[in-house]
Amino acid sequence: MTRRWTPLDTARQDRSPYVDALTAFIDAEHVRWGIPGHQGSPEAQSFLAQYVGDEVLRLDVQTMVEGIDLGPGNPFDESLALAAEAWGARRTWFLTNGSSQGNLVAGLAVAGLGGSLVAQRSVHSSVVDALAMSGLEAAFVTPDIDTSLGILHTLTPEALDGALTAAPDAAAAIVVTPSYFGACADVEALVAVAHAHDVALVVDEAWGAHLGFHPDLPTNAARLGADLVIASMHKLGGSLGQTALIHLGHGPYADRLEPLVDRAMRSMRSTSESTLLLASLDLARRQLAARGTETIGRSLASVQRLRDRITADGRFRDATPRLRDFPSVVDIDPLRVVIDTRAGGISGHEARRLLFHELGHHLELSTDDVVVTIVGAGVEPDADAFADALLRLPQGSTAHREVSSPPPAGPRRMTVREAWFAEADVVPVDHAVGRVSADSVAAYPPGIPNLMPGEEITAENLTFLRETAAAPFGHVRGAYVPDLSLVRVVREA
Numbered sequence: 446m447t448r449r450w451t452p453l454d455t456a457r458q459d460r461s462p463y464v465d466a467l468t469a470f471i472d473a474e475h476v477r478w479g480i481p482g483h484q485g486s487p488e489a490q491s492f493l494a495q496y497v498g499d500e501v502l503r504l505d506v507q508t509m510v511e512g513i514d515l516g517p518g519n520p521f522d523e524s525l526a527l528a529a530e531a532w533g534a535r536r537t538w539f540l541t542n543g544s545s546q547g548n549l550v551a552g553l554a555v556a557g558l559g560g561s562l563v564a565q566r567s568v569h570s571s572v573v574d575a576l577a578m579s580g581l582e583a584a585f586v587t588p589d590i591d592t593s594l595g596i597l598h599t600l601t602p603e604a605l606d607g608a609l610t611a612a613p614d615a616a617a618a619i620v621v622t623p624s625y626f627g628a629c630a631d632v633e634a635l636v637a638v639a640h641a642h643d644v645a646l647v648v649d650e651a652w653g654a655h656l657g658f659h660p661d662l663p664t665n666a667a668r669l670g671a672d673l674v675i676a677s678m679h680k681l682g683g684s685l686g687q688t689a690l691i692h693l694g695h696g697p698y699a700d701r702l703e704p705l706v707d708r709a710m711r712s713m714r715s716t717s718e719s720t721l722l723l724a725s726l727d728l729a730r731r732q733l734a735a736r737g738t739e740t741i742g743r744s745l746a747s748v749q750r751l752r753d754r755i756t757a758d759g760r761f762r763d764a765t766p767r768l769r770d771f772p773s774v775v776d777i778d779p780l781r782v783v784i785d786t787r788a789g790g791i792s793g794h795e796a797r798r799l800l801f802h803e804l805g806h807h808l809e810l811s812t813d814d815v816v817v818t819i820v821g822a823g824v825e826p827d828a829d830a831f832a833d834a835l836l837r838l839p840q841g842s843t844a845h846r847e848v849s850s851p852p853p854a855g856p857r858r859m860t861v862r863e864a865w866f867a868e869a870d871v872v873p874v875d876h877a878v879g880r881v882s883a884d885s886v887a888a889y890p891p892g893i894p895n896l897m898p899g900e901e902i903t904a905e906n907l908t909f910l911r912e913t914a915a916a917p918f919g920h921v922r923g924a925y926v927p928d929l930s931l932v933r934v935v936r937e938a
């Protein structure tokens with residue numbers, strides 16, 4: 446069971462010590478002689494002030510100030526401790542370069558454990574970047590795929606167990622949950638499998654910063670025993686763009702990981718982080734932890750209204766419950782609605798395009814068959830307006846294109862890092878088979894990299910990539926040219 450509701454001490458969490466300290470500093474109105482060099486002057490930065498307002502310039506002040514984020518027991522550290530408490534972590538760090546930074550930090554940190562990494566093959570590109578930076582060797586495990594809706598899910602404990610058995614030198618594993626579509630893995634079982642292999646479990650929870658802040662949401666990974674967790678607060682957690690968190694769990698690797706994460710954080714963070722971004726993390730944590738049950742409750746009611754409308758109107762289908770039909774999925778983030786538009790006679794991509802250009806709704810995500818509405822924690826979207834817009838979509842094609850499962854990856858011929866730094870050539874596709882890929886290249890849908898740096902390029906993988914690139918709305922991410930007529934390969938000696 447992954448859902449475990451842990452009520453928070455809301456009175457304690459209803460504070461933002463870092464923001465209070467910043468506010469006192471700003472209100473003291475010192476004449477500014479340092480950075481940021483706009484020095485709060487709307488006259489000096491008239492264009493910027495016109496765009497964001499004078500107040501934003503006033504609030505954007507320098508970091509590393511005694512009594513704010515420097516010195517023992519400072520308010521910034523107090524806010525970090527409140528965040529750790531809110532997510533049930535042993536320690537939390539604020540990130541101002543997204544979960545991308547979090548994955549780089551985690552990659553560098555687990556490299557310090559002295560073994561290899563087992564990674565869900567659909568990890569974010571920042572994990573592959575972390576392999577190049579850290580030199581970690583990695584083996585990849587393919588997640589569940591819904592080939593009918595073209596949706597990627599996550600990893601079963603059995604798949605992780607198999608991969609760890611095949612990689613006896615692994616020191617860490619990384620999984621992605623929730624998925625982009627809101628499918629949640631059995632984190633508790635994954636932790637148990639990882640720990641049985643004496644491996645630390647890293648969870649990329651980029652899409653789940655809000656989990657655990659309402660009894661009807663799945664529990665967050667740190668509370669379920671994960672050793673390191675990366676969460677994009679800016680995604681559904683409500684803070685400003687770019688902000689994220691990395692949590693250290695309480696598990697058996699915490700003592701070894703803590704100094705490694707701390708060291709990696711020093712390498713991967715700016716020495717002049719934006720106080721606006723950091724403040725937004727403090728305030729969004731306060732919002733979730735002190736008000737989440739009430740505000741997320743309202744979001745859930747809006748989302749339920751949308752589901753009810755879709756079901757009552759009957760033209761489209763709420764496909765969210767279908768996610769649970771896959772073995773890796775044990776729970777679903779209810780703040781996302783996966784809508785099967787194909788059932789209503791229009792492809793997901795076409796529906797998204799018309800909703801954006803003609804009906805005033807901008808959705809982030811679609812596949813050939815579905816669109817996904819994503820609702821931020823506390824936001825109450827107008828469910829009826831959206832359901833009405835859906836019904837105004839024209840009938841199109843109901844032709845359904847089954848996504849094929851990607852062929853197996855080619856054999857690994859060198860590490861990601863070796864391939865990353867090797868000299869590369871661009872060759873015509875006919876000459877690429879048997880060569881070593883210099884790039885990570887993924888066909889969407891479903892979005893699993895078919896080529897990784899250092900892997901041999903097989904004919905089956907090239908065919909899969911080219912067929913996807915040629916399909917309507919199919920695309921290939923990371924390709925040297927969109928149609929894959931040219932491929933970047935590692936230069937042969």
Ligand SMILES: Cc1ncc(COP(=O)(O)O)c(C=O)c1O
Nearest residue numbers: 542543544545569621649651677
């Ligand atoms: C699973 C996953 N991890 C990490 C990231 C990177 O997150 P960010 O954009 O916060 O850097 C993303 C981005 O969408 C993601 O989907």
